[in-house]
Amino acid sequence: MRIVLVGPPGAGKGTQAHFIASHLAIPRISTGDIFRYNVANNTDLGVKAKEYMDRGDLVPDEVTVAMVRDRLAESDAKAGFLLDGFPRNLPQADTLKKILAELDQRLTVVLELVVDEDEVVRRLSGRRTCRRCQRVWHVLYEPPTVAGVCDDCGGELFQRDDDKEEVIRHRLEVYSSQTSPLIAFYADEGILVGIDATGPVEEVTARALSALQPYVH
Ligand code: ADP
Ligand code: AMP
Numbered sequence: 001m002r003i004v005l006v007g008p009p010g011a012g013k014g015t016q017a018h019f020i021a022s023h024l025a026i027p028r029i030s031t032g033d034i035f036r037y038n039v040a041n042n043t044d045l046g047v048k049a050k051e052y053m054d055r056g057d058l059v060p061d062e063v064t065v066a067m068v069r070d071r072l073a074e075s076d077a078k079a080g081f082l083l084d085g086f087p088r089n090l091p092q093a094d095t096l097k098k099i100l101a102e103l104d105q106r107l108t109v110v111l112e113l114v115v116d117e118d119e120v121v122r123r124l125s126g127r128r129t130c131r132r133c134q135r136v137w138h139v140l141y142e143p144p145t146v147a148g149v150c151d152d153c154g155g156e157l158f159q160r161d162d163d164k165e166e167v168i169r170h171r172l173e174v175y176s177s178q179t180s181p182l183i184a185f186y187a188d189e190g191i192l193v194g195i196d197a198t199g200p201v202e203e204v205t206a207r208a209l210s211a212l213q214p215y216v217h
Helices: 013-024 031-040 044-055 061-072 090-102 117-125 165-179 181-188 201-215
Strands: 002-006 028-030 081-084 109-114 127-130 136-138 192-196
Touching: 002 013, 002 181, 013 028, 013 081, 013 136, 013 201, 028 031, 028 061, 031 044, 031 061, 031 081, 044 061, 044 165, 061 090, 090 181, 109 181, 109 201, 117 127, 117 165, 165 181, 181 192, 192 201
Parallel strands: 002 081, 002 109, 028 081, 109 192
Antiparallel strands: 127 136
């Protein structure tokens, strides 16, 4: 299956991607995680991406698309993938379609996580991410057993630089102006499925898996 997850920052894409990808045994490809890894390791890609990420802007398409093209060409993505955070604007969606066509592939389904803005702000302001395995936690809603330590791998948890209030606000504006048009785009293609992404994480996962069920083959 070739799945795209779409929804505002803080909707729970990374959280749900973790469970969905492991349930379906497909790789989770998060452009945000790949960028953060490159920033942390000070690579050329990281240097190019950092200023945009710090402001909450989208990294330029040529940089992002080249990275995704390389990742999708890796062998583990041949049988399917779950994209988290890509595409993020209409030109990226068009390019993704072309990249997949070159590989004789197309998207199976786009899953939209629907959450209102007050809830995403609450989620983002308490988010903590594992430095080692990238699993996402929340200080109130999904607290790890020991504060600051990932239950899964024992890695150190950190707060993302772009989860500061003023950057959160800007990222929500970027979502609304640049990313939300993807909803109509994929609805027109007939591959959009939306779910209510409020409530406990396990309930959202159950809703996501049952929405995806008709597409599993
Ligand atoms: P996204 O990848 O869409 O930006 P995340 O998966 O990183 O969102 O989730 C943002 C924050 O919200 C994290 O701290 C996560 O633990 C928390 N979270 C995710 N899903 C839920 C949920 N259903 N209820 C409460 N908190 C959630
Ligand atoms: P995320 O982890 O998905 O919240 O992404 C964090 C940041 O990485 C975003 O605010 C952007 O600066 C950058 N980023 C991630 N995915 C993309 C993308 N598809 N296009 C452009 N920038 C992206």
